[in-house]
Amino acid sequence: MSLILPYFFAFTIYGVASPYLSVLIRGLGYSPTVVGLLLGLFEVAGIGGPFLLGHLSDRLGRSRPSLAIAFVLILLSLFPLLYFHSIFVTPISLIVMAVGLRSIIPLMDATATLTLSGAAPYGKVRSAGSASFVIMSLLLQVIPFMVPNTPVHIGFWIGLMTLFSLATLIVFPHTPKNRSRGPLTSGNRKTTYRWSPVFIVGLVMIGLGWLAMAPITSFFSLYVVEALHWNAVGLMWAISATSEIPFIFFSGPLIRRFGAPRLLAFSMVAISVRLALYALFPTPLGAVVGQTLHSLCFGLFHPAAVAFVATHVPPERRAVGMSLYLSLGVGLPTFLGSAVGGLVVDLGGYRLLFGSFITFALAGLALYGMIRHSLNAPAT
Numbered sequence: 001m002s003l004i005l006p007y008f009f010a011f012t013i014y015g016v017a018s019p020y021l022s023v024l025i026r027g028l029g030y031s032p033t034v035v036g037l038l039l040g041l042f043e044v045a046g047i048g049g050p051f052l053l054g055h056l057s058d059r060l061g062r063s064r065p066s067l068a069i070a071f072v073l074i075l076l077s078l079f080p081l082l083y084f085h086s087i088f089v090t091p092i093s094l095i096v097m098a099v100g101l102r103s104i105i106p107l108m109d110a111t112a113t114l115t116l117s118g119a120a121p122y123g124k125v126r127s128a129g130s131a132s133f134v135i136m137s138l139l140l141q142v143i144p145f146m147v148p149n150t151p152v153h154i155g156f157w158i159g160l161m162t163l164f165s166l167a168t169l170i171v172f173p174h175t176p177k178n179r180s181r182g183p184l185t186s187g188n189r190k191t192t193y194r195w196s197p198v199f200i201v202g203l204v205m206i207g208l209g210w211l212a213m214a215p216i217t218s219f220f221s222l223y224v225v226e227a228l229h230w231n232a233v234g235l236m237w238a239i240s241a242t243s244e245i246p247f248i249f250f251s252g253p254l255i256r257r258f259g260a261p262r263l264l265a266f267s268m269v270a271i272s273v274r275l276a277l278y279a280l281f282p283t284p285l286g287a288v289v290g291q292t293l294h295s296l297c298f299g300l301f302h303p304a305a306v307a308f309v310a311t312h313v314p315p316e317r318r319a320v321g322m323s324l325y326l327s328l329g330v331g332l333p334t335f336l337g338s339a340v341g342g343l344v345v346d347l348g349g350y351r352l353l354f355g356s357f358i359t360f361a362l363a364g365l366a367l368y369g370m371i372r373h374s375l376n377a378p379a380t
Contacts, residue, residue: 004128006168010104011129012161015136019237020154022221027151028085036342039218043335045095046102050323053103062174063107071166073100082155106322113310123251123303133241141234199312206305206329208364209268214337215353223350240291244299251303261375263304265368270296272361279355
């Protein structure tokens with residue numbers, strides 16, 4: 001319960017921000033190109049945040065203070081973002097929000113991988129987050145007041161869920177002393193740690209998968225509203241989050257049976273199919289079927305990526321290792337995809353956007369094919 005409750009409420013924030021942040025920015029009056037650039041800036045800021053707060057967590061030997069800072073940063077960003085519609089204020093507000101929002105999960109995942117034994121318990125705890133994401137998405141789809149169709153209403157829900165999440169830190173666990181060397185001090189920081197080549201190549205492969213997913217992460221909500229003319233943003237994200245729960249819950253046995261690299265490659269096949277569905281079948285049915293593939297594109301992909309990091313990064317570097325994954329492996333590719341994606345939408349529409357990004361999933365598969373023996377070898 002000490003992990004489940006914080007995960008549950010933390011993902012209610014994502015249940016608002018993930019589906020509606022692009023809608024919020026569009027509602028401030030920006031074009032798709034500018035929306036893409038602002039979302040890209042958001043992801044760039046999200047790269048630095050987890051490193052800073054992850055480093056603080058590693059130095060202190062616990063994640064609770066860093067998580068508190070992350071939640072406070074989200075709260076501080078909301079007022080200027082919502083009430084000062086300026087091309088200067090909006091980017092700064094998004095940077096502050098990104099530092100907080102993008103730091104939450106790597107900090108929680110670092111503690112979870114140190115507190116829990118193996119991938120199976122992590123999958124069960126992480127599924128609590130998926131469940132809360134579904135609940136929040138459905139709630140926002142049907143709630144009769146503060147409907148998330150304006151920037152102020154969306155900001156209200158982000159702020160409220162952040163306050164609830166901040167309160168759950170009371171029960172958030174400390175890193176077990178027998179799983180970590182404790183705070184990094186001059187006494188135990190004798191040498192500069194070198195990341196293994198296999199870890200770096202694996203991170204590149206993971207990054208290509210997330211780059212292929214960038215159009216979905218950043219533009220799917222606008223695709224539903226502007227291309228399909230369908231008021232079902234919350235429902236679509238609830239479908240995707242619901243589909244991921246079984247795979248996250250049972251990810252442990254699958255990882256033990258097939259290995260994380262093979263599951264990452266399999267997930268990239270699913271990413272290619274999902275993008276093709278959006279490009280070739282721009283209908284509500286095509287959107288629904290594509291969202292169910294989130295079960296493989298994220299429900300299998302993310303636990304496999306976390307297991308890969310946990311296998312190749314020592315415990316005392318785990319917070320920074322998770323930050324590397326969620327910043328360079330997720331944030332940087334999403335930034336690139338968002339920045340380019342807005343231009344593609346303005347030039348050729350959403351179908352071209354989804355179809356063109358299949359290339360990156362295929363590149364990830366090609367990379368896996370070239371170095372699969374090294375990736376699948378046991379970590380030393």
